[in-house]
Amino acid sequence: MQAAFCVLCGGRLATVVDGDRERPGCPACGHVVYSNPAPVAMLLARDADRLLLVRRGVEPLKGFWAPPSGYVEMDETVEAAALRETLEETGMEVAIDGLEGVFSAAGLGIVLVVYTGRIAGGRLAPGSDVEEARLVSPMEVPSQRGPFKGTELDRWFAGLISQLIGAPSLDRAGTSSSVRDPSAHGAGLEHGYGNGHHDM
Numbered sequence: 371m372q373a374a375f376c377v378l379c380g381g382r383l384a385t386v387v388d389g390d391r392e393r394p395g396c397p398a399c400g401h402v403v404y405s406n407p408a409p410v411a412m413l414l415a416r417d418a419d420r421l422l423l424v425r426r427g428v429e430p431l432k433g434f435w436a437p438p439s440g441y442v443e444m445d446e447t448v449e450a451a452a453l454r455e456t457l458e459e460t461g462m463e464v465a466i467d468g469l470e471g472v473f474s475a476a477g478l479g480i481v482l483v484v485y486t487g488r489i490a491g492g493r494l495a496p497g498s499d500v501e502e503a504r505l506v507s508p509m510e511v512p513s514q515r516g517p518f519k520g521t522e523l524d525r526w527f528a529g530l531i532s533q534l535i536g537a538p539s540l541d542r543a544g545t546s547s548s549v550r551d552p553s554a555h556g557a558g559l560e561h562g563y564g565n566g567h568h569d570m
């Protein structure tokens with residue numbers, strides 16, 4: 371939802387031309403309202419061959435198994451957000467060892483930055499915003515069906531999570547193949563940046 375009034379002077383916002391594009395802006399004081407996607411940090415943490423997953427307790431994808439993740443706060447780095455969210459959601463301490471990739475789709479409002487890491491300590495204890503936290507072996511990665519009536523963000527996020535954790539069955543009956551392939555959603559999608567083995 372776009373604000374109707376200027377946060378600086380209280381004037382009514384209108385559409386203004388800023389460089390080559392039209393944006394909401396304040397004709398009275400010249401303030402321009404920029405709208406940018408928010409960074410979200412995610413961590414693929416492993417202990418030997420097991421992957422740390424949570425069953426999400428909040429939307430989007432409430433009830434889905436996914437790696438721990440959350441919005442980056444203004445006073446922290448993206449890496450710190452990944453570690454904080456993982457600790458909060460699972461009780462596990464992790465050492466980041468690389469970048470899996472940066473994933474986004476036009477219009478969805480987030481940029482997902484996914485790290486890889488190794489479990490370094492802690493004890494499994496699900497946080498308040500997850501329903502469960504577990505270390506799962508590759509054989510145990512839960513099959514889960516996509517949110518076929520969900521929002522575009524739900525579908526994109528489900529496909530991406532499936533790809534990241536190797537979930538086997540987002541392509542069950544009634545789905546379109548695009549559910550499994552995030553690249554099929556949204557013009558301008560860019561993903562796969564990074565090879566997973568960058569030094570931090």
Ligand SMILES: [Zn+2]
Nearest residue numbers: 376379396399
């Ligand atoms: Zn103003």
